[in-house]
Amino acid sequence: MSTLEKIGPAIAREGVITLQEAAEFIWREAELLDRQEYQEWLSLWLDEGLYIVPIERDQGDNAAKLNVLYDDAEMRKARVKRLKSGFSISSAPSARTVRTTSRFVLSAGDEASVEVRCAQHIVEYKFERTRVLAGDATYRLVRRAGELKMERKEVLLINSDDALWGVGYLI
Amino acid sequence: MDIKVRELRDVSDLVQPDRFDTSLYTDPEIFDAEMDRIFKGTWVWVAHASEVPNKGHFVKSFVGKEPVIVVRDKTGQVNVLLNRCRHRAASVCEQKRGKTSVFVCPYHGWSYALDGKLRAVPHASVYGDDFNKADFPLVSLRVEEYAGMIFATFRADIEPLVDFLGPAKKWIDLFMKQGAGHPVKTLGEHRFRFSGNWKIQLENTTDAYHFPIVHKTFLDSLDADTSNVFDVLGQGGWVEDLGKGHSVMVMIPALVDLEENLEDEIPERFRELADELRSEGYEEGEVRKVVRAVGGSGFNLNLFPNVACSMAFFRVLRPISVDETEIRHIAIGMDGGPEAGNRVRMRLHEHFQGPMGFGSPDDAEGWERVQRGAAAGEDVHVLVNRGIDPLIGHVAGSNVTDVSAETGMRAAYAQWKRMMSA
Numbered sequence: 394m395s396t397l398e399k400i401g402p403a404i405a406r407e408g409v410i411t412l413q414e415a416a417e418f419i420w421r422e423a424e425l426l427d428r429q430e431y432q433e434w435l436s437l438w439l440d441e442g443l444y445i446v447p448i449e450r451d452q453g454d455n456a457a458k459l460n461v462l463y464d465d466a467e468m469r470k471a472r473v474k475r476l477k478s479g480f481s482i483s484s485a486p487s488a489r490t491v492r493t494t495s496r497f498v499l500s501a502g503d504e505a506s507v508e509v510r511c512a513q514h515i516v517e518y519k520f521e522r523t524r525v526l527a528g529d530a531t532y533r534l535v536r537r538a539g540e541l542k543m544e545r546k547e548v549l550l551i552n553s554d555d556a557l558w559g560v561g562y563l564i
Numbered sequence: 565m566d567i568k569v570r571e572l573r574d575v576s577d578l579v580q581p582d583r584f585d586t587s588l589y590t591d592p593e594i595f596d597a598e599m600d601r602i603f604k605g606t607w608v609w610v611a612h613a614s615e616v617p618n619k620g621h622f623v624k625s626f627v628g629k630e631p632v633i634v635v636r637d638k639t640g641q642v643n644v645l646l647n648r649c650r651h652r653a654a655s656v657c658e659q660k661r662g663k664t665s666v667f668v669c670p671y672h673g674w675s676y677a678l679d680g681k682l683r684a685v686p687h688a689s690v691y692g693d694d695f696n697k698a699d700f701p702l703v704s705l706r707v708e709e710y711a712g713m714i715f716a717t718f719r720a721d722i723e724p725l726v727d728f729l730g731p732a733k734k735w736i737d738l739f740m741k742q743g744a745g746h747p748v749k750t751l752g753e754h755r756f757r758f759s760g761n762w763k764i765q766l767e768n769t770t771d772a773y774h775f776p777i778v779h780k781t782f783l784d785s786l787d788a789d790t791s792n793v794f795d796v797l798g799q800g801g802w803v804e805d806l807g808k809g810h811s812v813m814v815m816i817p818a819l820v821d822l823e824e825n826l827e828d829e830i831p832e833r834f835r836e837l838a839d840e841l842r843s844e845g846y847e848e849g850e851v852r853k854v855v856r857a858v859g860g861s862g863f864n865l866n867l868f869p870n871v872a873c874s875m876a877f878f879r880v881l882r883p884i885s886v887d888e889t890e891i892r893h894i895a896i897g898m899d900g901g902p903e904a905g906n907r908v909r910m911r912l913h914e915h916f917q918g919p920m921g922f923g924s925p926d927d928a929e930g931w932e933r934v935q936r937g938a939a940a941g942e943d944v945h946v947l948v949n950r951g952i953d954p955l956i957g958h959v960a961g962s963n964v965t966d967v968s969a970e971t972g973m974r975a976a977y978a979q980w981k982r983m984m985s986a
Contacts, residue, residue: 446920448752457903459752459895459910462920475781475922482778482933483925520936554660556755556890557918559925 410507415534416497418541423492426563431473438543440466445547449554483561488519506535527551572597576985579977582949589761589938595886602869602983603628604718607728609871610634610644613712614749623661626882627716633657637678644707644716645680650700680704711736732810735865739873741822744857749899754918757890758928760935762883769864769872770813770972772796778930782922790833801967802960809868809979811972816862826852840904854905866972868979887935893917948973
């Protein structure tokens with residue numbers, strides 16, 4: 394049985410993306426990330442999608458600035474390969490994580506896509522130490538062949554412009 | 565300025581030429597003494613000139629544990645001021661960087677000019693006639709600059725910066741060729757902390773030995789050509805002690821001088837950039853210069869005690885406590901060169917560096933493992949005895965050791981011993 398079946402498959406729907414549908418998608422993504430089912434996570438993306446963790450707030454065009462990460466499809470794939478390789482000491486083992494996403498707001502949308510903002514708390518634990526990463530996440534979701542896909546995910550950590558630490562998992 | 569140096573037992577026997585005592589990582593008393601004798605006793609890197617390009621620009625930094633403001637005043641001079649009001653000690657600046665004409669203490673409103681002079685004190689009459697504003701400027705450190713690298717020191721009596729850098733200057737000059745004919749500017753930075761002693765990070769910048777092990781997953785993420793470029797142990801590189809705790813580790817000899825070999829074939833990973841530059845109208849010579857500089861230099865220059873010119877970025881360490889250290893990986897690029905080149909530099913920087921890079925988290929994990937392991941075996945030494953004998957007949961001279969030798973660490977610990985025993 395695949396993990397997706399364990400978690401519950403996305404239900405194919407049509408029409409305008411509702412807040413409820415977007416929230417369910419983001420919860421499902423959060424569970425995939427906590428379980429480190431990264432291959433399935435990759436399948437949630439459009440090929441042209443961008444995964445971004447900026448450093449500065451209101452920095453405008455992310456491509457013209459330095460980010461914590463700025464991943465296109467190739468980099469996402471390489472990142473997943475690295476995290477699951479067993480040869481990266483920061484991710485073998487990685488910290489365990491439990492994350493919650495809430496405070497969903499639809500900030501823009503049309504018939505084919507929607508932008509959702511939400512709060513994200515990640516609690517991580519490794520080697521006797523528990524730490525928290527909190528941030529605002531912004532998703533651009535589109536419907537393709539009845540399924541929602543990520544066109545863009547940006548996580549702005551509340552302390553992204555301060556000192557962080559080595560993060561051996563996906564946020 | 566008088567520097568109060570705390571009493572410390574004799575630590576000179578803790579460092580031997582090829583090993584040192586574990587207490588250098590774990591003893592808080594030694595850490596406190598390091599802050600006095602090393603970080604308040606020598607030149608400490610505080611900023612790059614491009615972070616304060618114009619009059620009024622400032623950036624916060626640290627000298628050891630002490631917070632400072634690096635600011636360019638209205639005469640264009642760079643001042644390094646302790647971030648502490650002379651009245652009741654409140655910090656006068658809590659903005660990371662910016663532009664201002666004055667620093668005003670938020671507590672009682674004392675205001676300071678950009679050279680540190682106390683300009684105004686609210687309700688000054690209560691102080692009486694003998695109160696003289698000239699007696700209470702922000703404390704100002706001695707500042708000198710080489711090739712855009714700004715250093716500060718608490719000490720008036722130590723050598724000029726250029727003498728402190730000595731043979732390292734040649735390597736700084738080579739490193740700055742990454743501007744491809746333009747001045748170098750900073751492009752942003754990654755900051756992260758690890759639970760370990762600052763010297764573990766200092767060692768790492770001159771440690772090629774760990775690279776293929778710790779960074780296997782980074783190497784695996786590269787195309788075959790680039791992976792060969794980063795085969796740092798297999799290209800005849802070397803490490804050289806440059807004196808005063810400084811050292812250089814050359815990992816990619818072909819990339820020591822970025823103005824040479826411009827006619828070489830453009831590596832595949834930079835062909836898209838080369839095409840983009842050509843389409844923007846850049847001449848072929850300029851395209852090749854930019855493309856060759858974009859990937860960074862083939863060496864790490866480690867400057868004791870807190871900064872490195874590391875391949876394509878500045879690596880700055882800040883000791884926080886005996887077992888906590890903050891690292892900044894400052895991206896650099898061309899000031900005035902093609903923006904496309906700087907974009908590629910930032911994507912390359914993100915690939916390896918920072919809290920979620922393909923390299924830094926594994927480095928940080930390794931360093932934390934050193935600190936955790938150092939809790940065991942108080943009487944077991946830490947070894948830095950790898951590659952002591954110079955290489956015979958090496959092109960770089962008679963005084964260089966294998967690229968994976970621990971020569972740079974021995975250089976740093978010899979300087980540590982000199983400064984801590986003085």
